[in-house]
Structure formats: structure tokens, C-alpha cells
Amino acid sequence: MASIRSKLADIFDNREQEIAQSWLERQAAGTRRLSPAEQHEINRQSREFLSAIKGAMQQDGAANIAGPAWAPVREFLSNFSASRAKAGFTPTETASFIFSLKQPVFDALRQELGQDANALAAETWRATELLDALGLLTAESFQKSREDMISRQQAELLELSTPVVQLWDGILALPLIGTLDSSRTQVVMQNLLDAIVKTRSDFAIIDITGVPVVDTLVAQHLLKTVAAARLMGAECLISGIRPQIAQTIIHLGVDLAGVVTKATLADAFAIAMRRIGYTVVRDQKTKIAVER
Amino acid sequence: MERIPILKMGDYLLITIQVDMHDKLALTLQNDLTEQIVTHKSKGILIDISALEIVDSFIGRMLGIIASMSRLLDAETVVVGMQPAVAITLVELGLSMKGIRTALNVEKGMTVLQNSLREERQDGDSSRQF
Amino acid sequence: MIRVVNSESMEIRAAEDVVAVRQAVRKKSISLGFGLVDQTKVVTASSELARNTLDHGGGGTVHLEILENDRRAGIRLIFEDQGPGIADIAQALTDGYTSGGGMGLGLGGSKRLSHEFDITSQPGEGTRVSIVRWK
Numbered sequence: 001m002a003s004i005r006s007k008l009a010d011i012f013d014n015r016e017q018e019i020a021q022s023w024l025e026r027q028a029a030g031t032r033r034l035s036p037a038e039q040h041e042i043n044r045q046s047r048e049f050l051s052a053i054k055g056a057m058q059q060d061g062a063a064n065i066a067g068p069a070w071a072p073v074r075e076f077l078s079n080f081s082a083s084r085a086k087a088g089f090t091p092t093e094t095a096s097f098i099f100s101l102k103q104p105v106f107d108a109l110r111q112e113l114g115q116d117a118n119a120l121a122a123e124t125w126r127a128t129e130l131l132d133a134l135g136l137l138t139a140e141s142f143q144k145s146r147e148d149m150i151s152r153q154q155a156e157l158l159e160l161s162t163p164v165v166q167l168w169d170g171i172l173a174l175p176l177i178g179t180l181d182s183s184r185t186q187v188v189m190q191n192l193l194d195a196i197v198k199t200r201s202d203f204a205i206i207d208i209t210g211v212p213v214v215d216t217l218v219a220q221h222l223l224k225t226v227a228a229a230r231l232m233g234a235e236c237l238i239s240g241i242r243p244q245i246a247q248t249i250i251h252l253g254v255d256l257a258g259v260v261t262k263a264t265l266a267d268a269f270a271i272a273m274r275r276i277g278y279t280v281v282r283d284q285k286t287k288i289a290v291e292r
Numbered sequence: 293m294e295r296i297p298i299l300k301m302g303d304y305l306l307i308t309i310q311v312d313m314h315d316k317l318a319l320t321l322q323n324d325l326t327e328q329i330v331t332h333k334s335k336g337i338l339i340d341i342s343a344l345e346i347v348d349s350f351i352g353r354m355l356g357i358i359a360s361m362s363r364l365l366d367a368e369t370v371v372v373g374m375q376p377a378v379a380i381t382l383v384e385l386g387l388s389m390k391g392i393r394t395a396l397n398v399e400k401g402m403t404v405l406q407n408s409l410r411e412e413r414q415d416g417d418s419s420r421q422f
Numbered sequence: 423m424i425r426v427v428n429s430e431s432m433e434i435r436a437a438e439d440v441v442a443v444r445q446a447v448r449k450k451s452i453s454l455g456f457g458l459v460d461q462t463k464v465v466t467a468s469s470e471l472a473r474n475t476l477d478h479g480g481g482g483t484v485h486l487e488i489l490e491n492d493r494r495a496g497i498r499l500i501f502e503d504q505g506p507g508i509a510d511i512a513q514a515l516t517d518g519y520t521s522g523g524g525m526g527l528g529l530g531g532s533k534r535l536s537h538e539f540d541i542t543s544q545p546g547e548g549t550r551v552s553i554v555r556w557k
Binding site: 312314315345346347348349350377378380381384385386387 | 466
């Protein structure tokens with residue numbers, strides 16, 4: 001049994017060059033014209049991969065690809081599919097890297113075992129299993145790196161969509177746009193508290209005009225934000241309470257913990273100004289000229 | 293013996309917590325504080341926790357006890373300098389800081405104490421009408 | 423598939439040990455690249471549970487484990503003691519509950535600060551609390 005099992009390992013050893021040659025030809029046939037730099041890169045990657053498989057097969061002829069002997073191969077594939085994903089290749093194009101290796105390997109096996117039909121069938125099957133498994137691994141890595149990219153972008157979006165604005169010396173405004181879930185709330189709290197420290201503000205106006213739904217969870221998140229700001233010595237006002245929101249809040253029985261609420265940001269701003277001791281006086285004599 | 297220093301600043305006392313608190317140290321602080329409030333007839337306590345990287349329920353209880361004790365001795369307590377990460381964690385932890393005033397820093401904390409003193413005096417005056 | 427990548431144990435027998443546990447958890451979470459708020463949450467939870475182990479469990483041990491799950495890293499802390507145990511876990515998890523010793527927020531608070539929380543305890547058989555915080 002041992003001799004048959006190592007046959008597949010042997011051909012990666014003995015026939016590495018011819019497999020590499022044949023494989024590169026197949027890969028070239030399947031894609032558009034590549035630049036010399038791209039071609040050079042594919043050559044390099046293909047040889048590196050074959051060498052990694054050779055090494056792995058020598059240690060573990062049973063091709064248990066989840067095992068430690070195959071770690072270099074797995075790592076290569078995960079880096080490979082990540083770079084392909086980033087470069088804009090499709091999952092199919094990326095997995096073809098592996099699948100196009102099948103024919104060259106079968107050809108090499110036929111050269112070695114052509115006389116022994118049973119052995120050839122067994123080894124061909126073994127090769128198929130191995131390459132299928134590696135192909136699937138590649139596809140999954142590809143998927144994972146796409147998911148990582150998306151979640152990175154989501155995080156960036158989250159950061160950008162929670163700006164804190166200074167309306168006056170000591171008064172901050174936090175216009176919230178979109179739903180307020182728990183991960184968003186964390187970002188909101190961090191941004192707000194950092195701004196309170198930096199600007200030494202005494203008031204923060206949280207405007208929820210752009211928050212479509214206010215249910216008990218959203219209310220909880222708002223209250224947490226208010227509580228955190230209070231611990232930093234800043235008082236919060238909530239503005240942008242639409243009529244439907246006001247009704248929902250009452251029906252749900254949400255207790256807004258003594259937070260001052262106003263329909264508009266402008267009203268909340270006026271209150272905050274008064275609280276820190278400012279009054280706004282209009283000079284009646286000033287005429288506003290409109291340029292034509 | 294380890295002791296948290298208490299600084300007199302006019303009508304107020306300032307405590308800066310910079311080390312890890314344990315039971316004995318907390319008790320000593322409470323004793324020292326009550327003594328000093330009476331000795332100096334202090335009207336307010338400022339507790340600076342800007343050096344604390346975490347505030348757990350032990351510290352929270354200690355702050356609450358200090359605030360309650362001080363109030364009995366006619367002094368208001370303001371906790372200042374909480375770090376943002378600590379504030380966010382405290383809110384999640386659910387620690388109620390009810391009855392404890394907070395401010396961003398010592399300067400603002402003193403303003404809070406001065407305002408609350410002024411209100412007290414005004415109330416005091418207005419109630420003395422014959 | 424969750425793998426334990428690293429494991430370390432510490433004794434909790436005195437007040438200084440609570441401080442040491444906090445510092446160890448802080449160090450581990452920094453090495454995993456936890457953000458400041460996440461660090462603060464897990465260190466605070468560890469402080470609560472370490473104090474509980476000391477004050478109510480008569481002392482015990484904490485196992486600090488670094489976990490890996492599908493490229494996501496996390497910290498697991500397992501607090502064990504051979505103390506009196508907790509008769510009514512549900513009640514102990516209710517905030518403000520004190521057994522005349524101020525267990526106050528320890529358990530419920532740590533649960534809220536963690537992504538995963540598990541507790542086993544029987545009167546007379548000690549207590550085991552396990553929490554996980556993922557990056």
C-alpha cells in the first residue's frame with residue numbers, strides 16, 4: 001500500500017519541470033494576454049506552489065491538507081487568493097489556478113503508471129481529491145478576503161458617518177444619520193467623549209432627525225450615550241424629535257431620564273446658549289444687502 | 293503607611309487617586325477625609341480620577357461612600373477627570389453614579405461646587421424672611 | 423473552530439493578586455491589538471471577578487487563555503474557587519444583590535462587559551466563572 005500512496009508524491013518530485021511547463025501553458029491559454037511583469041509573477045507563483053506541494057507530499061503522502069505538513073501550501077493559497085481578490089479577479093479565475101493543474105498531473109501519472117490500469121485509476125482519483133480540496137480552499141480564502149475587505153469598509157463608513165460638530169465654545173452637536181445599533185453606538189460614544197475632552201464642552205446636542213426608527217433598543221443606546229457624556233461632565237439635549245417618534249416613545253413607555261428634548265436643533269442650541277450664559281442681541285439698524 | 297494625600301484648596305479639598313485602591317487604603321482615605329472636612333469646615337470635595345484606567349464596582353462604591361459621608365458633613369463631592377474609555381465601560385457595567393456629581397476637570401469641578409454653594413446661600417437668604 | 427493558542431494561570435490569594443490579574447489581562451489584550459475601550463471592558467470585568475474570587479470564594483485561581491476562531495482573536499478568563507458556592511445563581515446575577523458582602527455588580531456587570539459568560543456553582547462545591555471577549 002505504501003508504494004502506491006507515494007506514487008503521487010513521486011511524480012511531483014520526478015516530473016516537476018514537465019508538470020510546471022504544461023501547467024503554465026494551460027494557464028496562459030485560459031486568460032487574456034499578460035504583460036511580461038504579470039507573466040513573470042505567474043511563473044514565480046506557479047513554481048512556488050508546486051514546490052510547496054512537493055514538500056508537503058514528501059512529509060504527508062496521504063494528503064491530509066488540514067495537517068501541519070500542508071501549512072505552507074495553505075498559507076500560499078490564502079495569500080494568493082487575497083491578492084487575486086484585491087486585484088479584481090473573479091473566484092472562478094482564481095480557482096482555475098488550481099484546476100488547470102489537473103490535466104498536467106494526470107498526464108504525468110499516465111506517463112508513470114500507463115501499464116498499470118488499477119494503479120493509474122487509484123492515483124488519478126487521489127490526485128483529483130487533492131486538487132479539488134485545494135481548489136475549494138482557494139475559493140474559500142477568496143471569499144474570506146472579500147468579506148474582510150467589506151467589513152473594513154463598513155468600519156470606515158461608520159467612522160465617517162458620525163461626525164461631531166462644535167456649534168459654539170462649549171456646545172457640541174452630534175447629527176445622527178441612519179439606524180443606531182450597538183456597534184454604531186460604541187463609535188458614537190467614543191467620538192462624542194473624545195470631542196468633549198478635546199473641546200472641553202459642557203453641552204452636547206444629539207440630533208436624531210436622521211434616525212428613521214426609535215424603538216426601545218435605540219432609546220437605550222441614546223440613554224447610554226447621554227449617561228456616558230454626563231460622566232464626563234457634559235449635559236446632553238436630544239433634538240429632532242419628530243411627531244411619530246414622540247408618539248412611539250410615549251407608547252413604549254421609554255423613560256428619557258430627565259433629558260431635555262426639543263423638536264429642532266435650533267431650539268436646543270438656543271437653550272444651550274442660555275445655559276452657558278449667552279444671549280443673542282439683534283442690532284435693528286443693520287440692513288442686509290442682497291447682491292444682484 | 294500608604295496614604296492618599298488630601299490637598300486644601302480654599303473652601304475645598306482635593307484628592308488625586310493615582311494608585312490601586314484596596315480595602316485598607318480606602319478606609320484610611322475615608323477616615324482622613326471626614327477628619328479634614330470637619331477640621332477645615334470644607335464645603336466641597338474634588339476627587340481627581342484622571343489617572344485611573346479602570347473604575348470597577350469597588351471604586352464606585354468607595355466614591356459613593358465618600359459622597360454620602362461628605363454630604364452628611366455638609367460638603368458636596370465632585371468626581372473629575374474620568375477617562376472616556378472608563379466612562380463608556382461604566383455605563384455598560386451599569387454602575388449607578390447617582391448622587392455623585394461629575395465634571396471634566398478640576399477647574400470645571402470647582403465651578404460646579406461654587407455654583408452649588410451660591411444656590412445654597414441664596415436659598416438660605418430667601419428663606420429668612422420675617 | 424475555537425483553538426486555545428496560549429494559556430497561563432495565576433493565583434488569587436491577596437489584594438495584590440487582583441492588581442496582578444488586571445495587569446496581566448491588560449498586557450494580553452494590548453498584545454492582541456484590542457482597542458482601548460475593549461481593553462478597559464475586559465480588564466474591568468477581570469477586576470470584578472478576581473475580587474469576587476478573593477472576597478467570596480476564599481481565594482482561587484484564574485486561567486488566562488488566548489483564543490483563535492477563524493482568524494478572530496479573543497481572551498478567555500476562567501475564575502475558579504473552592505469557596506462556599508452560590509445557591510441561587512439567577513439572584514446573584516441580579517444587580518444590587520448583596521449577600522452581606524456587597525457582591526453588588528460583580529457577576530451581572532462582568533456578564534454585560536463580556537461577549538460570552540458562563541457560570542457553574544453549587545453550594546459547598548465552589549464556583550467557576552468563564553468570560554470571553556473577542557477582538
